[in-house]
Amino acid sequence: MKEHYRKLFLEMAIIVIAAVTIGVLWNFRLLCDAATGKLSDTKQQPVISATDGKSMTPAPLVLVRELFEKKEALFVDARESSVYSDGHIKGAISMPLGEFETTLKDLRSKTTLDSPLVLYCSGYGCHDSKSLGEKLMADGYRTILIYEGGYPEWKDAGLPVEGAKP
Amino acid sequence: MKPKTRQYILAALRIGLGSVFLYAGVLKISDPTAFAGSVAAYKILPYFMNYLVASTIPWVEALCGLLLIIGYRVKATSGIVAAMNMLFIVLLASTIIRGLDIDCGCFRQGGDKTSAWTAILRDILFLSVALTLFSARGERRFSTR
Numbered sequence: 001m002k003e004h005y006r007k008l009f010l011e012m013a014i015i016v017i018a019a020v021t022i023g024v025l026w027n028f029r030l031l032c033d034a035a036t037g038k039l040s041d042t043k044q045q046p047v048i049s050a051t052d053g054k055s056m057t058p059a060p061l062v063l064v065r066e067l068f069e070k071k072e073a074l075f076v077d078a079r080e081s082s083v084y085s086d087g088h089i090k091g092a093i094s095m096p097l098g099e100f101e102t103t104l105k106d107l108r109s110k111t112t113l114d115s116p117l118v119l120y121c122s123g124y125g126c127h128d129s130k131s132l133g134e135k136l137m138a139d140g141y142r143t144i145l146i147y148e149g150g151y152p153e154w155k156d157a158g159l160p161v162e163g164a165k166p
Numbered sequence: 167m168k169p170k171t172r173q174y175i176l177a178a179l180r181i182g183l184g185s186v187f188l189y190a191g192v193l194k195i196s197d198p199t200a201f202a203g204s205v206a207a208y209k210i211l212p213y214f215m216n217y218l219v220a221s222t223i224p225w226v227e228a229l230c231g232l233l234l235i236i237g238y239r240v241k242a243t244s245g246i247v248a249a250m251n252m253l254f255i256v257l258l259a260s261t262i263i264r265g266l267d268i269d270c271g272c273f274r275q276g277g278d279k280t281s282a283w284t285a286i287l288r289d290i291l292f293l294s295v296a297l298t299l300f301s302a303r304g305e306r307r308f309s310t311r
Contacts, residue, residue, distance in 0.1 A: 011242035019229040023222035034217035124207035
């Protein structure tokens with residue numbers, strides 16, 4: 001009986017190790033980039049061209065940072081205005097979900113429907129950016145990226161912010 | 167229950183569970199970066215580990231799914247699937263306790279949000295099927311071994 005369980009455990013270990021090895025080899029490049037903090041190969045990332053105009057695209061920090069550095073997208077903060085005032089991504093405009101109607105006019109004057117927008121809120125547990133994205137898609141905006149890491153991840157990464165207290 | 171009927175039921179459960187896991191694995195393999203985001207949403211692992219888990223777990227799911235479908239090493243494979251489901255249930259319960267309102271990231275990434283409660287109920291079902299297969303003896307119908 002003991003021998004039987006030993007064999008069973010060995011089989012389970014072999015299956016798991018085989019799958020993990022394949023996974024590591026398959027994603028080797030991605031893992032190397034993640035380990036060195038680079039993750040800058042845009043071929044592996046959803047890029048603006050990957051947006052299909054019909055759905056929102058989740059965007060990781062590396063892509064969002066690139067868009068920020070190249071000034072290729074407008075950053076939109078979906079959090080409450082008071083939270084926005086306490087610190088936000090540099091250059092981001094405030095568009096709280098509750099004030100959508102009033103802030104939309106302002107957004108329309110600054111952008112076209114094809115302008116790439118990066119929406120964010122308070123990180124992975126927050127859904128305001130997605131809800132805002134749905135409203136903007138309904139309004140006709142076609143290139144919407146959801147930065148799920150949000151302000152906390154951006155700030156932790158030491159990237160440029162405005163209005164934050166020291 | 168007739169032994170033959172029992173074997174057909176076990177084979178259906180095995181192939182059903184295998185298909186679910188193969189499907190879940192392949193969806194995540196196709197977009198490891200998005201899945202890493204889902205893993206990160208649980209706020210348990212440090213930055214790099216999210217990518218490591220997102221790169222490997224889907225392959226374990228897919229390989230176990232495939233082995234269950236073809237019926238090779240069913241006992242070992244259903245044991246792994248049962249263990250994974252137990253882990254998923256604990257992780258999902260932790261999101262409820264910590265008040266995290268996140269998508270479970272179980273299947274398609276970035277799709278409609280599945281609540282933790284729904285995911286837990288689903289995982290309990292998968293766990294019971296996996297444990298049934300694990301404890302079954304001599305199921306050989308449509309099986310390579």
